[in-house]
Amino acid sequence: xxxxxxxxxxxxxxxxxxxxxxxxxxxxxxxxxxxxxxxxxxxxxxxxxxxxxxxxxxxxxxxxxxxxxxxxxxxxxxxxxxxxxxxxxxxxxxxxxxxxxxxxxxxxxxxxxxxxxxxxxxxxxxxxxxxxxxxxxxxxxxxxxxxxxxxxxxxxxxxxxxxxxxxxxxxxxxxxxxxxxxxxxxxxxxxxxxxxxxxxxxxxxxxxxxxxxxxxxxxxxxxxxxxxxxxxxxxxxxxxxxxxxxxxxxxxxxxxxxxxxxxxxxxxxxxxxxxxxxxxxxxxxxxx
Numbered sequence: 001x002x003x004x005x006x007x008x009x010x011x012x013x014x015x016x017x018x019x020x021x022x023x024x025x026x027x028x029x030x031x032x033x034x035x036x037x038x039x040x041x042x043x044x045x046x047x048x049x050x051x052x053x054x055x056x057x058x059x060x061x062x063x064x065x066x067x068x069x070x071x072x073x074x075x076x077x078x079x080x081x082x083x084x085x086x087x088x089x090x091x092x093x094x095x096x097x098x099x100x101x102x103x104x105x106x107x108x109x110x111x112x113x114x115x116x117x118x119x120x121x122x123x124x125x126x127x128x129x130x131x132x133x134x135x136x137x138x139x140x141x142x143x144x145x146x147x148x149x150x151x152x153x154x155x156x157x158x159x160x161x162x163x164x165x166x167x168x169x170x171x172x173x174x175x176x177x178x179x180x181x182x183x184x185x186x187x188x189x190x191x192x193x194x195x196x197x198x199x200x201x202x203x204x205x206x207x208x209x210x211x212x213x214x215x216x217x218x219x220x221x222x223x224x225x226x227x228x229x230x231x232x233x234x235x236x237x238x239x240x241x242x243x244x245x246x247x248x249x250x251x252x253x254x255x256x257x258x259x260x261x262x263x264x265x266x267x268x269x270x271x272x273x274x275x276x277x278x279x280x281x282x283x284x285x286x287x288x
Contacts, residue, residue: 027122037129042136056140060096064089071214080216080251082159086152090245091213093145097138097172098179098237099204104130105183106200109191109280123281124274127184131176138172149248160250167247171240174259177266178236184273188280211237216245216252236262 027034046053064085071077072084079087105127109116112126153159190196212220220232233239239258246254 027124027128030121030125033121034125034129034132037125038133038136041129041133045137053140056137057144060089060092060141060144063092063096067092067214077215078219080218080245080249082249082251083152083157086148086159086249087216087245087251088214089145089148090248091211091241093138093141094171094175094237094241094244095208095211095213096141097134098175099208100137101130101134101176101179102183102186103200103204104134105180106186106190107197108184108187108277110187110194110197124277127180127187127277130183131180135172135176145248158250161248162246162250164243164247164254167243170263171244174240174263174266175237177270178262181266181269181271181273184277185269188276191280211235212241217242218252233258233261236265238262 046055067088068085071088072079077084104111108123108126108130116123149159149161186196186200217232217238221229224232233255239255239262242252243254243259246252
């Protein structure tokens with residue numbers, strides 16, 4: 001009996017001391033579990049499919065082709081002097097990374113309620129694995145984008161990549177924290193309000209059209225009264241997409257202050273997301 005009392009426990013599971021508490025040491029301890037989830041997500045996506053990982057490329061390819069036909073050939077929307085297909089492809093690979101992460105993170109509690117009720121691990125592992133697994137998907141799509149870019153450059157199109165391409169990791173980081181923070185906020189709300197799952201899918205589709213993917217920001221600024229220009233950049237993805245397109249295509253203009261706004265906005269959303277996520281984590285299993 002005394003021996004049992006004096007034994008040192010390997011792990012002690014206790015409630016978080018505060019809603020903002022993140023145990024990075026514990027997350028690092030579960031890094032193998034994180035990578036296992038990432039591998040599972042990637043493998044199950046194309047398991048028992050004929051084309052396999054090629055599906056990752058088909059998504060932005062078909063979307064860009066349809067947008068090219070509708071918005072370039074029919075609507076005659078300009079693309080800042082670069083081939084329209086390449087213009088929308090550049091926007092789509094960033095957008096798909098954001099939207100896929102946002103949708104998956106927003107389903108964290110509802111999609112994983114069974115495993116959360118049986119096994120303990122840091123719950124924030126699930127949003128993190130979404131960000132990492134979609135990063136692999138982005139890497140495949142980004143490689144396809146680079147091949148298309150080189151094709152156009154080889155055929156003499158006036159495309160001028162700049163040294164700003166070195167900012168790509170920072171742009172991805174901003175996109176990731178925007179998606180993760182927003183998704184964690186939504187996932188906490190869907191615990192009580194399941195209807196939000198339907199609203200999110202519809203809302204993401206609408207949000208795509210207020211984001212400069214199929215049209216350049218310069219076109220919107222040209223059509224709007226100058227006193228309303230600031231409202232264009234209230235969308236935190238605008239600065240990211242403008243920077244990405246300018247870096248790889250040399251199209252449009254960039255403003256460092258708008259990119260800093262995107263970063264600051266993303267950090268605030270992530271802060272709020274972690275706060276609400278941690279509070280919900282304590283009691284969600286009773287609600288669900």
